Amino acid sequence: MITVKRLSKETWDALTPMFRDTSYRQLSGYADAAARRVGATSELNGLYEDQTLVGLADVRVKTVPLTPFGIGYLSHAPVTRNDSSFSPEKFGRCVEALRREYVERRRLVLRVVPALVGGQFQELQIAMLEASGFRPCTRQRPRGTFILDLARPLSAIRKDADLHWRRNLAKAEKADIRITRSFEPDDFDQFEPIFLELTKQKDFKTNQDVLFFKNIQPEIPADQKLVLHLAWHGQELVAGHLGSFVGDTAIYLLGAANSKGRDLRASYLLHWTVIEYAQRTGNSYYDLGGIDQQRNPGVFRFKQGLNGRAVTDVGPYECSPGSLQSGVLHFLEAARNRLLS
Structure with a gap:
């Protein structure tokens, strides 16, 4: 079973070059600044299987003050590729580990946009996300490129x-x-x-x-x-x-x-x-x-x-601990977007 372990910035910076599917979005400096810009915090996670590092995932966590509600967001993560190949099984196990940590244990809505990887493995990424209970979040428009x-x-x-x-x-x-x-x-x-x-x-x-x-x-x-x-x-x-x-x-x-x-x-x-x-x-x-x-x-x-x-980017895909959490967060997001429009 893959476990989720919080990493220091120094450790994270040393590990990110190991993964071919990393991007600027997974750089610790960017992750921290992007999170702070929206009132969230950046959590740098190593994904370990039998003490072996198999993936990395920065998760931006934002909670609603004075409530138990919150959301975790992965931007082009988890990263899992050490070479040009892609293992859907490893990707799926990493997604499942993050679901257990953030959805089951911490009761957060978890939203994922996986790494693009040249658009080569999108059907496999979708299959693994759906196998872990994630569904498309239709309220956000995916990025095209x-x-x-x-x-x-x-x-x-x-x-x-x-x-x-x-x-x-x-x-x-x-x-x-x-x-x-x-x-x-x-x-x-x-x-x-x-x-x-x-x-x-x-x-x-x-x-x-x-x-x-x-x-x-x-x-x-x-x-x-x-x-x-x-x-x-x-x-x-x-x-x-x-x-x-x-x-x-x-x-x-x-x-x-x-x-x-x-x-x-x-x-x-x-x-x-x-x-x-x-x-x-x-x-x-x-x-x-x-x-x-x-x-x-x-x-x-x-x-x-x-x-x-x-x-086009896959997702975002979303998994929620319950319909109440999902409904409240979607309502708050819609209200915020109306205020900003």
Whole structure:
């Protein structure tokens, strides 16, 4: 039987590189900041079978004050893959151990979005979740994205992109754009004005913005830090790309270009540089980040142009200790969402 054991930040940071399906969401610095942002706490759990570590799972726990009600949330966890294979049995045993701990013992609603893993094992993940009593949580819309397989040669990836994307990349390559790479929090300050300008132009907000990621960067171990690629034309910064490259999947977190950067097609060269870097780093996939064809058709077309696979996250799936707990939490969530809308 798999047991759940709370880990220190130091132990957790040493263990996360062991798993190919880990992502920035499982980095302790991110987990803590993401939990605090919603009034929750991050619990870093090792999953052990006969003293052998078989998985990791950060669980964000949020309780309703002065009540016994609460929820535990797993974002792209548990992680269980030590290599390129996927064991549905091991994944299922880890899910069952977490259900026993959080649903049975602590009487919390447990909500799970499993690791994406390039969208390769979703039917198996769903089968294991349902076998442990989890059911789809229809109140939350799953994230869609495009996944680019990086195992192919760069020439094949470029050839498979649509004609418009290739032409814009070629234009950027001729525009005397210089790309730099940085891990330093101070360089996030250079990128932030461009990103804020974009959010103002497109009238959108994001809770996890440049400042959010800048603040967690010092808490991330050196070999797992976020990577900032910046595009320069002469001495002017014209575009930026913030990404994560841990585990088997490179992930596009934030990106923006100013008017000159858009004219120069700098974002095309940035993404191509990121693809090259992800291959060298050993990533198997490139997750191009969330997509919304209706609300942001331009970004959707840009990401679609690389001709990756359209993939949607599994879940969230949910398991509750009883209908009362589930009903109360769903009511409170709906009320909160109405207030924020």
